[in-house]
Amino acid sequence: MTGSLSKSLLLAFLIVVSAVSLLPFVWVTLNAFKSNGEIFGGSFSLPQEWLWSNFEIAWTKGRFSAYFLNSVGSSIAATVIGVIVACPAGYAFAKLSASRSQLLFWAYLFGLTLPVQAIIVPLFYQLRGYGLTDNIWGLVVVLVGTGTPFAVFLMRSFYRDLPNSLLEAARIDGASEWAIFSKVMLPLSMPGVLALSVFTFLTAWNEYLLALLLLQSEGSRTIPTGLVAFANADLPQYGPLFAGIVLAILPSIAVYVILQRSFTEGLVAGSVK
Amino acid sequence: MSGAGTSSANPPAASGSASAPRTIRRRRPRDGGWLVAAAFLFPSAVFLVLFVLVPTGQAFYLSLFDWNGLAADMNYVGLGTFIAAITDPRLLASLLLTLIWWIMHLVLAVGSGLLLATIIARLTAGRAIFRTLLFLPHVLSLSVVGVVWAQIYHPSIGLLNDILKSVGLRFLIQAWLGNTNTVLPAIGVASAWQAYGFYMVIYLAAIQGISRELYEAARMDGANVLQEFWHVTLPGLYNATTTVMVLAFISALKGFGSVWAMTQGGPGTSTELVSVYLYREAFQYGEVSKAAAGGLILGVIVIVITMLFNRWRDRGMHS
Numbered sequence: 154m155t156g157s158l159s160k161s162l163l164l165a166f167l168i169v170v171s172a173v174s175l176l177p178f179v180w181v182t183l184n185a186f187k188s189n190g191e192i193f194g195g196s197f198s199l200p201q202e203w204l205w206s207n208f209e210i211a212w213t214k215g216r217f218s219a220y221f222l223n224s225v226g227s228s229i230a231a232t233v234i235g236v237i238v239a240c241p242a243g244y245a246f247a248k249l250s251a252s253r254s255q256l257l258f259w260a261y262l263f264g265l266t267l268p269v270q271a272i273i274v275p276l277f278y279q280l281r282g283y284g285l286t287d288n289i290w291g292l293v294v295v296l297v298g299t300g301t302p303f304a305v306f307l308m309r310s311f312y313r314d315l316p317n318s319l320l321e322a323a324r325i326d327g328a329s330e331w332a333i334f335s336k337v338m339l340p341l342s343m344p345g346v347l348a349l350s351v352f353t354f355l356t357a358w359n360e361y362l363l364a365l366l367l368l369q370s371e372g373s374r375t376i377p378t379g380l381v382a383f384a385n386a387d388l389p390q391y392g393p394l395f396a397g398i399v400l401a402i403l404p405s406i407a408v409y410v411i412l413q414r415s416f417t418e419g420l421v422a423g424s425v426k
Numbered sequence: 427m428s429g430a431g432t433s434s435a436n437p438p439a440a441s442g443s444a445s446a447p448r449t450i451r452r453r454r455p456r457d458g459g460w461l462v463a464a465a466f467l468f469p470s471a472v473f474l475v476l477f478v479l480v481p482t483g484q485a486f487y488l489s490l491f492d493w494n495g496l497a498a499d500m501n502y503v504g505l506g507t508f509i510a511a512i513t514d515p516r517l518l519a520s521l522l523l524t525l526i527w528w529i530m531h532l533v534l535a536v537g538s539g540l541l542l543a544t545i546i547a548r549l550t551a552g553r554a555i556f557r558t559l560l561f562l563p564h565v566l567s568l569s570v571v572g573v574v575w576a577q578i579y580h581p582s583i584g585l586l587n588d589i590l591k592s593v594g595l596r597f598l599i600q601a602w603l604g605n606t607n608t609v610l611p612a613i614g615v616a617s618a619w620q621a622y623g624f625y626m627v628i629y630l631a632a633i634q635g636i637s638r639e640l641y642e643a644a645r646m647d648g649a650n651v652l653q654e655f656w657h658v659t660l661p662g663l664y665n666a667t668t669t670v671m672v673l674a675f676i677s678a679l680k681g682f683g684s685v686w687a688m689t690q691g692g693p694g695t696s697t698e699l700v701s702v703y704l705y706r707e708a709f710q711y712g713e714v715s716k717a718a719a720g721g722l723i724l725g726v727i728v729i730v731i732t733m734l735f736n737r738w739r740d741r742g743m744h745s
């Protein structure tokens with residue numbers, strides 16, 4: 154039997170692949186502590202002196218403090234508003250018979266399928282007309298709008314799985330439709346709310362195209378657009394740039410490590426449902 | 427808003443005929459009718475109308491003119507802009523590049539994800555650890571990945587050239603993103619690094635959903651590992667694969683983040699995906715109307731492709 158031999162070969166293969174895949178993280182982190190001279194001196198050495206000042210330069214002169222605030226603010230706002238509008242709508246689609254209109258369904262399906270890249274041009278001029286460019290609220294409302302079809306379909310699938318008998322019992326007791334939704338159905342759909350929140354937050358946190366389009370002034374940039382602008386500056390300071398990359402990566406990894414299950418569930422549900 | 431109002435005005439009885447009616451529905455007590463449904467749907471519908479449907483209409487409107495984004499007067503040209511867009515060799519080239527990107531992404535990212543998922547599924551211990559570690563790159567946004575890999579490919583400080591130097595492959599050293607022959611595969615590898623963990627997780631879930639008995643039966647028939655993969659694993663992954671094909675296509679559109687961070691479409695137009703083309707055309711070359719028309723063409727293509735794949739998947743489910 155070659156079973157145990159092939160098992161250890163597979164294991165060795167996985168270890169090598171994991172090491173290669175994680176190498177960029179190690180390299181970026183080490184470079185974040187090096188001086189420009191050391192970075193040009195080659196990749197395979199530890200920093201002679203661990204330069205925490207690189208992080209300070211990125212945070213202050215590189216304006217990462219502002220980018221960070223904009224990213225946190227816009228992501229939280231897009232998540233809170235996105236989830237609040239999607240839950241009742243998803244519930245209506247799942248449980249209220251008057252929502253079973255074909256026109257409405259097709260409008261949401263159209264929104265789900267249409268890629269945002271197709272409408273970036275009119276979106277920019279529309280938002281500029283509202284005075285919402287260079288303002289994180291402009292990014293927030295567009296993220297909610299382009300994300301709401303998916304969010305509604307996701308919540309609909311969670312509400313559809315809840316038994317109708319609960320609903321009918323509450324109606325016989327004379328509960329209002331809003332009370333049935335908010336007191337009975339919403340608490341039961343919390344796993345869905347959590348998955349949707351994680352997914353929406355990550356989508357907002359990682360958004361690049363819309364942030365580039367709508368937030369062009371330096372003070373309104375988010376981490377993704379701010380980091381790219383910092384990297385493409387005329388005279389890049391490499392140490393602070395790598396420190397900036399670490400600052401951009403760290404929150405995502407922290408969220409992943411803390412919320413691992415909802416994280417992958419949110420992402421996978423986000424794409425498969 | 428008007429969409430939500432008029433459409434949900436249908437009486438409950440009439441909507442039953444639209445989809446397969448269930449007997450329970452007829453016995454259900456009153457659920458408040460369309461007014462309640464409209465109230466539940468209204469906040470979400472406002473956002474949908476304002477930021478998806480209105481811009482789509484605006485794109486049609488803009489494409490009827492020949493506007494550069496600045497001029498006070500818009501010059502009506504009818505379908506002229508559409509014709510200019512559809513016959514623009516750069517738009518066609520960017521669509522072709524998007525197709526190439528899709529195929530490259532299927533091979534590099536989906537292929538690695540599937541391979542790793544089948545290997546991890548065979549492990550008896552340590553599945554969770556490898557799943558966690560290998561998924562890690564996917565938590566980064568594509569633009570951050572672009573910045574990281576732009577440094578990895580950097581001609582003088584880059585990790586890749588340093589590795590080549592240290593293993594005696596000095597002759598391969600080059601400016602990976604400055605060479606029109608290497609730039610596309612280079613960005614393809616960077617995007618695949620970010621994406622493979624995601625496909626791995628999808629495939630891992632799909633593999634774990636395949637019945638153990640099928641594998642046991644295959645083993646009883648004396649199937650080897652490859653035959654087992656071909657006759658049991660692959661057919662069991664049909665649904666996951668059709669989903670993944672669409673996701674990989676969407677990633678070719680999302681590729682904007684990594685491309686813009688690494689090359690902004692260059693050198694020349696060698697990494698100009700259709701999303702990059704639209705952005706450059708509208709905001710660098712002032713061809714606002716043409717970019718709006720190009721966006722609509724892209725929208726139609728994406729909707730048609732998604733519908734085709736969904737039909738394909740549904741057929742697979744019934745057979």
